Amino acid sequence: MNTLDKTTDEVLRLAAEHFKVQRDQLSPDDDFFKKLGINSLQALDLLTRIEQHFQIELPDYELQGVTDFRTLAQRIQTRL
Amino acid sequence: MLDLSQYNSLGEALRAALDRWPNEICLIEADRERENARLTYRQFKDQALPLASKLQNAGLQDGTRAAIVMTNQSKWLISAYAIFFCGGVLVPLDYKLTAVEQLQLLAHSQAKFLVIEYHLWRAITQSEQFKNLAARTVLVTEAPANADLNGAHRWEDFRAQAEPAFITRKRNDPACIVYSSGTGGRPKGCVLTHDNYLEQCVALTSLYPFWPGVRYLSILPTNHAIDFMVGFIGPFTCGATVVHLRTLRPEFIREAFTKYKITYMALVPMVLKNLERGLRQRFADLPAGKRKILNALIATNRALTRSRPHLKISRALLPQVHQAFGGQLRALFVGGAFTEPETLQFFYDLGIPVGNGYGCTEAGTVITVNDLKPFRGDTVGKPLPGMEVKIANPGAEGIGEVTVRSRTLMSHYLDDPEMTAETIVNGWLMTGDLGRLDPYGHLQLFGRKKNMIVTEEGKNVYPEDVETYFAGLPVKEFCVFAANYLWPARTMVGEQLLLVLRLETGQEITKELVTDISERNRRLLNYKRISGYLAWDRDFPLTASLKIKRAELAEQIRQNRKRSALVPL
Numbered sequence: 001m002n003t004l005d006k007t008t009d010e011v012l013r014l015a016a017e018h019f020k021v022q023r024d025q026l027s028p029d030d031d032f033f034k035k036l037g038i039n040s041l042q043a044l045d046l047l048t049r050i051e052q053h054f055q056i057e058l059p060d061y062e063l064q065g066v067t068d069f070r071t072l073a074q075r076i077q078t079r080l
Numbered sequence: 081m082l083d084l085s086q087y088n089s090l091g092e093a094l095r096a097a098l099d100r101w102p103n104e105i106c107l108i109e110a111d112r113e114r115e116n117a118r119l120t121y122r123q124f125k126d127q128a129l130p131l132a133s134k135l136q137n138a139g140l141q142d143g144t145r146a147a148i149v150m151t152n153q154s155k156w157l158i159s160a161y162a163i164f165f166c167g168g169v170l171v172p173l174d175y176k177l178t179a180v181e182q183l184q185l186l187a188h189s190q191a192k193f194l195v196i197e198y199h200l201w202r203a204i205t206q207s208e209q210f211k212n213l214a215a216r217t218v219l220v221t222e223a224p225a226n227a228d229l230n231g232a233h234r235w236e237d238f239r240a241q242a243e244p245a246f247i248t249r250k251r252n253d254p255a256c257i258v259y260s261s262g263t264g265g266r267p268k269g270c271v272l273t274h275d276n277y278l279e280q281c282v283a284l285t286s287l288y289p290f291w292p293g294v295r296y297l298s299i300l301p302t303n304h305a306i307d308f309m310v311g312f313i314g315p316f317t318c319g320a321t322v323v324h325l326r327t328l329r330p331e332f333i334r335e336a337f338t339k340y341k342i343t344y345m346a347l348v349p350m351v352l353k354n355l356e357r358g359l360r361q362r363f364a365d366l367p368a369g370k371r372k373i374l375n376a377l378i379a380t381n382r383a384l385t386r387s388r389p390h391l392k393i394s395r396a397l398l399p400q401v402h403q404a405f406g407g408q409l410r411a412l413f414v415g416g417a418f419t420e421p422e423t424l425q426f427f428y429d430l431g432i433p434v435g436n437g438y439g440c441t442e443a444g445t446v447i448t449v450n451d452l453k454p455f456r457g458d459t460v461g462k463p464l465p466g467m468e469v470k471i472a473n474p475g476a477e478g479i480g481e482v483t484v485r486s487r488t489l490m491s492h493y494l495d496d497p498e499m500t501a502e503t504i505v506n507g508w509l510m511t512g513d514l515g516r517l518d519p520y521g522h523l524q525l526f527g528r529k530k531n532m533i534v535t536e537e538g539k540n541v542y543p544e545d546v547e548t549y550f551a552g553l554p555v556k557e558f559c560v561f562a563a564n565y566l567w568p569a570r571t572m573v574g575e576q577l578l579l580v581l582r583l584e585t586g587q588e589i590t591k592e593l594v595t596d597i598s599e600r601n602r603r604l605l606n607y608k609r610i611s612g613y614l615a616w617d618r619d620f621p622l623t624a625s626l627k628i629k630r631a632e633l634a635e636q637i638r639q640n641r642k643r644s645a646l647v648p649l
Contacts, residue, residue: 045331060326
């Protein structure tokens with residue numbers, strides 16, 4: 001099973017790929033709305049990619065109130 | 081459609097609908113590729129009545145307030161009908177609020193019953209404020225088998241077999257209490273009557289009719305006034321079908337259009353723009369030759385639909401575009417926030433009319449909507465039948481505050497006669513929005529008079545609610561404003577909030593203070609955040625009860641600072 005750090009790292013990599021930015025420009029505590037200049041719908045778009053990667057199902061509500069990669073990784077971690 | 085003039089309450093009208101179209105499908109609940117539920121009107125009734133019976137056993141009677149906090153799904157509508165059947169007053173709460181905010185509104189509404197999804201209930205029970213929950217009967221949907229429900233009941237098991245007694249209500253009795261704002265500050269609980277809803281429903285369906293076979297795709301939260309009307313009351317009183325989609329992910333929305341052959345869908349500008357972005361990208365990816373042909377077809381469609389929509393022509397000219405939307409789409413409704421004319425025109429030129437509307441909860445949902453005769457992207461349409469719109473104190477260009485009079489106006493704000501009196505003056509609702517009626521009777525909006533913002537997700541954000549998150553900030557005083565309230569701008573897009581800081585004598589804006597502000601800001605939901613701050617060098621004007629005189633402070637700032645003084649966070 002992944003550690004939280006590994007999950008966070010994988011989320012950052014997926015986000016970088018999905019939103020076409022350099023991986024090293026993103027860090028766990030970044031506010032992804034601000035950093036990537038995205039809205040909540042674009043953030044939801046990333047969830048499908050995350051689901052496929054981790055082979056889990058993440059309901060939309062898991063993203064509710066989440067604004068940084070680390071918290072998102074924590075939500076994923078509880079479902080691994 | 082039912083003749084709604086024959087009914088006195090939403091419960092009565094819905095009850096008649098369930099008996100009128102027993103074999104039509106009323107609800108489909110989809111989650112990604114799965115279908116969780118598909119119910120006929122008869123099956124809907126069969127699920128709702130045992131729930132109503134048990135609710136009556138538990139003490140739900142006429143006038144009892146019952147809240148629903150759920151995402152879009154079939155149990156939302158089944159529960160709402162059961163509450164109306166028992167004569168209850170529905171309190172639909174926004175499931176996207178935090179648990180603390182939900183608890184505040186539950187306390188304000190004094191709801192005795194609560195229907196809630198398991199994950200939302202879990203968040204509430206983990207909140208420190210949970211002990212203050214006043215609801216005495218809580219029904220939780222979709223709870224795992226071994227979950228500790230903290231005294232709540234499983235919605236799925238909360239059933240009684242005895243025939244429930246239908247409770248009649250009068251037209252002017254409250255049907256719902258809908259919060260238009262006020263989680264942190266002063267709650268604005270709009271008390272809407274059965275008459276408000278039934279009148280609104282007649283007006284809306286006269287322009288955009290539903291009938292058996294129509295399929296409405298519901299993605300806006302059902303607690304939102306628009307979805308409650310066009311995704312529940314409207315289709316149900318016409319025998320149509322509501323398709324709930326339990327995810328807002330763009331790929332599943334696209335799939336739902338084709339899978340369920342959707343007829344109508346209501347959305348907020350953000351979702352519409354996202355659809356536009358996707359389509360524009362697909363068009364841009366076409367080979368040059370095909371793109372040229374497409375542009376010519378779009379131009380032809382535009383010319384042929386100038387005076388009114390011609391769905392058959394548009395579907396024949398642009399079959400691939402229409403097939404991507406399922407081939408049956410008649411119109412999209414957009415509201416909740418301002419939509420740019422270019423976006424509306426883009427869809428209209430493809431033969432997909434967008435009924436752009438304007439409204440507010442206080443007015444009973446919709447005030448104006450585009451009637452497509454002809455389509456206009458530069459306005460929010462004409463007043464609905466029965467809706468009088470007047471511009472108060474118009475300036476030289478005819479722009480003034482939009483005021484509204486109609487049978488659909490809310491009765492009052494719950495427990496706040498003072499705010500009610502400020503908002504409804506001599507029977508006219510003061511919207512706080514600035515607009516102008518053009519010679520054709522279309523309403524154009526030009527900004528706001530009130531101190532608030534609306535995001536493109538259709539969320540109303542009030543500075544007073546945001547301020548609570550900055551309580552205890554180590555400064556002498558602070559206040560949150562909408563930037564366009566301080567410096568009026570003729571726009572309704574890109575609105576921002578800012579924090580005005582009055583420092584202690586000798587205090588300076590340090591890195592620590594900015595970090596403190598940023599951290600508090602991050603605790604707010606993303607659409608509620610402030611965009612920057614402004615240092616102010618005078619004490620705030622205060623009332624005798626030590627509240628900030630916001631209008632006076634705003635005037636002082638307006639006279640002495642420019643928008644450029646705002647420091648972005």
